Amino acid sequence: MMTPQATATENIELELLLQAMYLQYGYDFREYSRAHIKRRVLYRLSQSGFHSISELQDKILHDPVFFEALLRDLSINVTEMFRNPDFYKSIRKQVIPLLKTYPFLKIWHAGCSTGEEVYSFAIMLKEEGLYERSQIYATDFNPDVIQIAKAGVYPIRHIKEYTSNYQQAGGTCSFSEYYRASNNSVIFDQDLKKQIVFAAHNLVSDGVFAEINMIICRNVLIYFNRDLQNRVLNLFNESLVNGGYIGLGSKETIQFSPIASKYKTIDSKEKLFKKKVE
Amino acid sequence: MLQNIKPLILKKNYLKRKLNKTATYRAIVIGTSSGGLYALKQLLPALPKDFPCPLIIVQHMSPHSDNYMSKMLNEISQIKVKEADEKEAILPGVAYIAPPDYHLMVEPDETLSLSVDNKVNYSRPSIDVLFETAAETYHRQLIGIVLTGANADGAAGLLSIKKAGGYTIVQEPEDADSPAMPTAAIQMSKPNSILTLKEIIKALLRPGFVMPPR
Numbered sequence: 001m002m003t004p005q006a007t008a009t010e011n012i013e014l015e016l017l018l019q020a021m022y023l024q025y026g027y028d029f030r031e032y033s034r035a036h037i038k039r040r041v042l043y044r045l046s047q048s049g050f051h052s053i054s055e056l057q058d059k060i061l062h063d064p065v066f067f068e069a070l071l072r073d074l075s076i077n078v079t080e081m082f083r084n085p086d087f088y089k090s091i092r093k094q095v096i097p098l099l100k101t102y103p104f105l106k107i108w109h110a111g112c113s114t115g116e117e118v119y120s121f122a123i124m125l126k127e128e129g130l131y132e133r134s135q136i137y138a139t140d141f142n143p144d145v146i147q148i149a150k151a152g153v154y155p156i157r158h159i160k161e162y163t164s165n166y167q168q169a170g171g172t173c174s175f176s177e178y179y180r181a182s183n184n185s186v187i188f189d190q191d192l193k194k195q196i197v198f199a200a201h202n203l204v205s206d207g208v209f210a211e212i213n214m215i216i217c218r219n220v221l222i223y224f225n226r227d228l229q230n231r232v233l234n235l236f237n238e239s240l241v242n243g244g245y246i247g248l249g250s251k252e253t254i255q256f257s258p259i260a261s262k263y264k265t266i267d268s269k270e271k272l273f274k275k276k277v278e
Numbered sequence: 279m280l281q282n283i284k285p286l287i288l289k290k291n292y293l294k295r296k297l298n299k300t301a302t303y304r305a306i307v308i309g310t311s312s313g314g315l316y317a318l319k320q321l322l323p324a325l326p327k328d329f330p331c332p333l334i335i336v337q338h339m340s341p342h343s344d345n346y347m348s349k350m351l352n353e354i355s356q357i358k359v360k361e362a363d364e365k366e367a368i369l370p371g372v373a374y375i376a377p378p379d380y381h382l383m384v385e386p387d388e389t390l391s392l393s394v395d396n397k398v399n400y401s402r403p404s405i406d407v408l409f410e411t412a413a414e415t416y417h418r419q420l421i422g423i424v425l426t427g428a429n430a431d432g433a434a435g436l437l438s439i440k441k442a443g444g445y446t447i448v449q450e451p452e453d454a455d456s457p458a459m460p461t462a463a464i465q466m467s468k469p470n471s472i473l474t475l476k477e478i479i480k481a482l483l484r485p486g487f488v489m490p491p492r
Contacts, residue, residue: 002442004417011386033391035383035411078394219394222364222380251364251377251392 013053014038020057025067027141028204029074031228040073068144075142076223080158081116083218084250085168088124090270092170095245096128099213105134108212108239110203111220112138115149116162119178120169121216122192127172131195137210139201150198152188159186203232212239219249233257242277303445303488304419305368305384306331307412309405309435311338311427313455317475318351318425322373324479327356331421331488333373334362334384334412336403338427341379348375364392376403383411399431409435418443421488423478424469425449427459433466440467447471447478 014037015030022028029037041053050056060067082088099105107125109118118138125131140146159179166175179186201209203220215236221229236246237259246254246263248271254260266272310317314337322333337347345361351373352359362374368388376382380392381403398404409422409432422439424432426449440446446469451457453474464472473481485492 002413002417002438007414007417007442033383033385033393035385035391035414036393036395038414039383039395039407039411076393076395078396222392222394226365249394251380 010053011038013057014041017041017053017057017060020061021067021070024061025064026205027071027202031204031225032074032223033225036223037074041070044070044073071142072144075113075140075145076219077113077142077145079113079116080165081154081162082120082165082169082171083117084270085165085170087218087247087250087270087272088120088169090267090272091247092124092128094266095214095272096124096130098243099130100128102213103133105130105214106210106212107134107136108210108215109136109138110201110215110217110236112140112145112149112198113142114145114154115152115198116154117216117218118149118196119152119188119192120166122196123166123171123178124169126192134195136196137201137212138196138198141200141202141204143200146198146200150193152190152193153185154188156181156184156186203235204228208235208239210239211241212244213241214245214247215240216247217249218247219252221252222249230257230259233259237262237275240275242275244275246273246275247271248273302419303331303421305412305416306333306421306423306482306488307409307439308333308335308423308425309409309427309432309459310336310425311401311429311431311456311459313426314338315347316426316455317449319354320475321425321479321482322351322355322357322359325355325357325482327371329357329371329482329488330490332368332370333357334368334382334390334408335373336376336382336405336408336432338401338403338405338429338431339378341402343378345377351375362390362392364390366390376408378403381407383407384415385411386415388415399429401429401431405432406435406438410438413438413442413444416442416444418445420444421447423447423449424460424463425475425478426454426456428456429459430462430466432459433462436463436469437467440469445470447473447481449478450474 018030045056112118125134163175179188254273263273266274348359348361357371359373361377362382383391385391398406422436424436436446448460448463448469450472451460454460482488
């Protein structure tokens with residue numbers, strides 16, 4: 001039977017583990033939502049043969065390879081091309097016309113995971129005639145997913161769904177023009193990578209690196225506690241030019257955050273916000 | 279299989295058993311899929327405005343659905359029904375519905391959180407994810423209810439609630455629109471009660487169970 005005491009002990013072990021990971025490896029999950037982190041840690045524990053989070057901690061402190069496995073568990077890599085097509089549709093309609101007025105654009109995908117949404121954005125910029133004057137920064141804290149994003153090779157089994165998403169998102173060409181199939185994979189056009197810089201960046205610990213016109217950060221903030229959310233939103237605010245845009249996940253918002261008054265809502269359903277010109 | 283389990287359940291005595299204990303329930307979690315909307319349309323409007331517990335609900339739905347369901351249920355109910363928001367404090371007399379394509383979790387500080395983690399039991403939201411995190415937070419002060427549905431999600435979660443000392447109820451498979459989910463939950467967790475939807479509603483309204491004693 002799982003008693004309140006047993007849970008309380010386990011929660012202490014979890015806090016200590018997060019502290020240990022931070023001190024030893026510099027990855028800071030201490031301000032992440034606990035329910036999610038705990039599920040992931042308990043999953044790793046169940047696979048490991050250890051009996052408690054404390055035993056797991058001992059292994060993690062002394063075995064970097066084992067730590068990397070946990071790090072992979074702790075990052076969320078559920079994504080798809082043109083995920084939530086209406087989001088892209090809304091950007092095409094309400095943001096792109098204004099982005100077209102800039103001679104040069106910087107776009108930041110924060111928490112880009114395996115890159116599907118980065119390529120989606122690149123395709124959209126191409127179709128809108130903006131790609132050649134854009135610089136896209138695609139960042140994630142997890143070096144493994146960045147390698148996958150860089151390769152731009154994805155399992156072919158999702159392509160039907162992606163094609164349908166692309167069409168719903170307002171795609172103006174044939175989606176198959178952007179990739180070639182090889183065995184069980186699709187390989188995205190090398191040209192799409194030309195303006196993309198893939199890099200490791202940790203929203204928890206790293207700072208501003210460029211002046212950005214649009215930030216896309218979807219379903220990342222939901223994992224953070226309020227303080228960390230506010231700090232990351234502040235980082236976004238400092239990175240954005242006046243009149244710049246933020247696009248968040250469908251259950252995320254900048255309302256209720258300290259930067260709320262500096263932004264106006266462009267699309268409340270698709271979570272698009274514009275920084276007011278001061 | 280069901281026939282073997284049923285006699286073990288103290289269906290008639292379940293309230294007596296509970297009344298003798300002093301456990302007060304602080305939250306109710308509900309999981310359902312196919313046929314669930316109909317069941318929730320019966321259950322939620324039956325509860326009074328001052329219902330003393332929050333209800334946290336996973337209803338399987340298409341990832342592309344909008345928030346029509348929570349809006350509609352809110353319109354026909356006296357309690358407040360809303361789509362769950364991340365970091366939202368869990369309050370009594372409010373029913374929180376998991377948003378489409380997100381897992382809904384209960385945090386140790388009794389707030390709600392969301393994730394787009396991998397599907398569990400082919401489902402996002404998953405009933406198991408909600409039930410397991412709720413059991414960790416509320417322990418024996420939690421009621422878990424599995425209603426009609428067409429797969430096995432919720433069975434492992436209901437077992438977690440039972441292991442944590444919470445009270446578990448499953449809709450009678452014969453009473454359910456889709457019996458598979460109740461059947462799986464009964465087999466895995468041997469719930470405290472197996473009741474028809476009508477009986478579940480009656481139990482939630484009876485003084486001394488969830489409602490304060492008269």
